[in-house]
Amino acid sequence: MAKPRTQFVCQNCGTVHARWAGKCDGCGEWNTIVEDDPTGGIGGGPATSARKGRPVALASLAGEIEEAPRIPVRVGELDRVTGGGFVRGSAVLVGGDPGIGKSTLLMQAAAALARQGHRVIYVSGEEAVAQVRLRAQRLGAADSGVLLAAETNVEDILATLAEGKRPDFVIIDSIQTLWSDLAGSAPGTVTQVRTGVHAMVRFAKQTGAAMVLVGHVTKDGQIAGPRVVEHMVDAVLYFEGDRGHHYRILRTVKNRFGATDEIGVFEMSDRGLREVANPSELFLGERNAKSPGAAVFAGIEGTRPVLVEVQALVAPSSLGTPRRAVIGWDSSRLAMILAVLEAHCGVRLGSHDVYLNVAGGYRIAEPAADLAVAAALVSSLAGLALPADCVYFGEVSLSGAIRPVAQTALRLKEAEKLGFANAVLPSGSADLPSKTAAGLSQMETLADLVARIAG
Ligand code: TYD
Numbered sequence: 001m002a003k004p005r006t007q008f009v010c011q012n013c014g015t016v017h018a019r020w021a022g023k024c025d026g027c028g029e030w031n032t033i034v035e036d037d038p039t040g041g042i043g044g045g046p047a048t049s050a051r052k053g054r055p056v057a058l059a060s061l062a063g064e065i066e067e068a069p070r071i072p073v074r075v076g077e078l079d080r081v082t083g084g085g086f087v088r089g090s091a092v093l094v095g096g097d098p099g100i101g102k103s104t105l106l107m108q109a110a111a112a113l114a115r116q117g118h119r120v121i122y123v124s125g126e127e128a129v130a131q132v133r134l135r136a137q138r139l140g141a142a143d144s145g146v147l148l149a150a151e152t153n154v155e156d157i158l159a160t161l162a163e164g165k166r167p168d169f170v171i172i173d174s175i176q177t178l179w180s181d182l183a184g185s186a187p188g189t190v191t192q193v194r195t196g197v198h199a200m201v202r203f204a205k206q207t208g209a210a211m212v213l214v215g216h217v218t219k220d221g222q223i224a225g226p227r228v229v230e231h232m233v234d235a236v237l238y239f240e241g242d243r244g245h246h247y248r249i250l251r252t253v254k255n256r257f258g259a260t261d262e263i264g265v266f267e268m269s270d271r272g273l274r275e276v277a278n279p280s281e282l283f284l285g286e287r288n289a290k291s292p293g294a295a296v297f298a299g300i301e302g303t304r305p306v307l308v309e310v311q312a313l314v315a316p317s318s319l320g321t322p323r324r325a326v327i328g329w330d331s332s333r334l335a336m337i338l339a340v341l342e343a344h345c346g347v348r349l350g351s352h353d354v355y356l357n358v359a360g361g362y363r364i365a366e367p368a369a370d371l372a373v374a375a376a377l378v379s380s381l382a383g384l385a386l387p388a389d390c391v392y393f394g395e396v397s398l399s400g401a402i403r404p405v406a407q408t409a410l411r412l413k414e415a416e417k418l419g420f421a422n423a424v425l426p427s428g429s430a431d432l433p434s435k436t437a438a439g440l441s442q443m444e445t446l447a448d449l450v451a452r453i454a455g
C-alpha cells in the first residue's frame with residue numbers, strides 16, 4: 001500500500017513545500033509552514049465527474065448579457081468600491097485585521113439590503129446569534145429583516161442556505177471558522193479554508209446569490225490568511241485603518257466586474273460606520289500649517305482626488321546608524337528620495353534621524369507623493385514652514401528630475417476647492433486647466449524645489 005503522503009503548506013500564501021522549512025519561498029514569511037492533509041480540498045482526490053460540457057460560441061452570447069446583474073447596497077462608499085453593487089452569482093472576499101470593523105461593515109450592508117426587500121442571510125462562525133443581534137441593535141439594524149445563523153460546518157451552512165426561499169445575499173463571517181467533513185485537516189488550515197470557500201463560491205454560482213466572505217489577515221501564520229483564497233473569488237476588498245484613528249478605508253485589490261483602484265472611506269463611531277464623502281476634509285482636519293516639515297500632497301485614489309498632509313521630522317542623530325522611520329509610505333522610496341537629495345541637491349541627511357508620517361494613518365501608494373515628501377524633508381531640515389496654501393505632487397527620478405504624473409487637472413481642482421491657491425508640480429504636465437491659475441509653479445528638478453524652499 002502506498003504510504004500516505006503529507007505536504008507542508010504556507011498558511012500565508014498557500015505555497016506547497018515537499019518538506020518543512022522555517023521560511024516560505026513563496027512569500028518570504030517565517031514560521032507560516034504547517035503540515036497539511038492533501039486529501040480532500042480542491043484537487044485533492046481524483047476527479048469523479050464524467051459529465052461533458054458543451055462549448056458555446058462567444059458571438060452567440062452577444063446581446064444576451066449586457067451588464068452583470070448587480071445588487072446596489074445604496075451605501076455610496078461601498079458601492080463605489082464594488083463598482084456599483086454586489087454582482088449576483090459572484091463571491092467577494094473582504095479581508096482585514098481582526099477588530100478593524102469587517103463584521104460591522106457587513107452587518108450594516110446586510111441591513112441596508114434587507115430593508116430594500118432582499119433576502120439576506122448572515123452566517124456567523126465567530127459570534128453567537130445573541131452577540132450578533134446585540135451588535136445589530138447598536139447599529140440600528142435589528143429590525144431590518146436580516147436572517148442570522150451561527151454555524152461553522154460547511155455542509156450545515158449549505159443546508160441552511162438551501163432552506164426556504166433562495167437568498168439574494170449571503171455573508172460568511174469568517175472563512176477561517178469554516179470546516180468541512182470532507183477535508184481531513186484542522187479548521188483554519190489552508191485545506192479547510194479552501195474547501196469551505198470553494199463550496200461557498202459554487203453555491204453562489206449555482207443559485208445566483210451574491211456571496212461575501214470575511215477573512216482575517218493573520219500575522220503569525222497559525223491560521224490561513226485571506227491571500228490563499230484570493231484567486232478563487234471574483235473580487236477582493238481589504239478593509240484597513242489604524243486602531244488609533246477613527247476612519248477606515250475599504251480598498252479594491254481585485255475586481256472582475258469593475259475598477260481596482262477605488263477606495264471607500266468610513267468613520268467608526270459608537271453607532272457603527274459612517275460614510276465619509278469628502279476624505280480630504282477629514283485628512284486635513286487637524287492640520288497645523290505653521291510648523292516646518294509639513295507638506296500637503298494632492299493624490300488620486302481611483303477616480304477620486306485625496307489631499308493629505310505629509311509630515312517629516314529631521315533631527316541630528318546620536319546614533320551611529322541614523323534612524324529612518326516611515327508610517328504610511330514606502331520606506332525604500334524614502335531611501336531613494338534621501339539619496340537623490342544628497343546626490344543632486346546637496347542636502348545632507350546622512351547624520352540625521354528621519355521620521356516620516358502620513359497624517360491620520362492614511363497610506364499613500366502613489367509615486368506622485370515624492371515631491372511632497374521631499375518638500376516636507378527639506379522644510380524640516382531648514383526649519384522653515386512651507387506656504388500653508390500650497391499643494392505638492394510629482395514623481396522624482398534618480399537623476400533628480402521631476403516627472404509629470406497623471407490626472408493633473410483633477411488634483412488641482414480638488415486643491416482649489418479646499419482653498420489651496422498654489423501648487424508645485426512637474427513642468428510639462430499634461431491636461432493643465434485651460435485658465436492656468438497664477439499659483440502654479442512648474443518645476444524641472446528637485447534642486448529647483450530645494451532652492452525655492454531653503455532660499
Ligand atoms: P468588528 O466589526 O467586530 O471587527 P472585525 O469583524 O473586523 O473583527 O469591529 C470591532 C471594533 O469596532 C471593536 O473594537 C468595537 C468597534 N465598534 C465601534 O466602535 N462602534 C460600533 O458601533 C461597533 C459595532 C463596533
Ligand code: MG
Nearest residue numbers: 102103126173
Ligand atoms: Mg468580526
